[in-house]
Amino acid sequence: MAGLAAKRPVYRNIHVTQILGYRLPIAGIVSILHRISGSLLFLVGLPLILWLFQESLISELGFERFRTAVAHPVVKVALLAMLWAFCHHFVAGIRYLLLDNHVGLEKGSAANSAKAVIVISLALTLVVAGSLFGLY
């Protein structure tokens, strides 16, 4: 028993460089994805959306520039990433609001809702992306 326990890695105050060796529970994965999606929305999403919003409203000509811009492959990839980031941040955020109100705090239900966040946010991303990019 003692020998087995000694072999297990010990993490105290985990550093960012140790992340790959550390096995996060599903709720922890949702938590770090919440942080990553939030940073992406701040760094890329805000300026991108403000720029596209401005072009779309400034004039008829601007609206055409907006249409051309969102059809560009680089902008499309960025928008797809932002769409996932928004969906994840949105769905995970609702889970946190429920947890704050003591809904689903038990270990089992918290793990299940974390799984649901990942599945629902990916599904939402695919559905919205499909309709935005005219797949159907």
Add this chain to the structure above:
Amino acid sequence: MTSQRIVTGAHYGIGSWLLQRLSAVLMVIYTVILIVAVLRLPEFNYGNWATLFVHPFMKVSTLLAGAALFYHAWVGVRDIFMDYIKPTGVRLTLQAGTVLLLAGYGCWLVIILWSL
């Protein structure tokens, strides 16, 4: 009564925590409003899209949602800096830059909405 040392900092954390959640709820409500408004457009073209934001209701709710978003982003980014950036000077510089950037985004949003 024993000693009453305060060991929990400046106490503005609970305010930020609560406002971050309130701003999140505001953004959820705005998201629903925007999706419904866009889905009700007969066609997505410049005329219909711009007319949507001519209405004072849409202007004001977009600005309020924007304010909630910029405050929410400030709390989140500040938390990230406090967790990962230990040198005080670097952290303060980044935080000041973030405040300026978000304030600038706020002005940008006002300009976009009131150019219509």
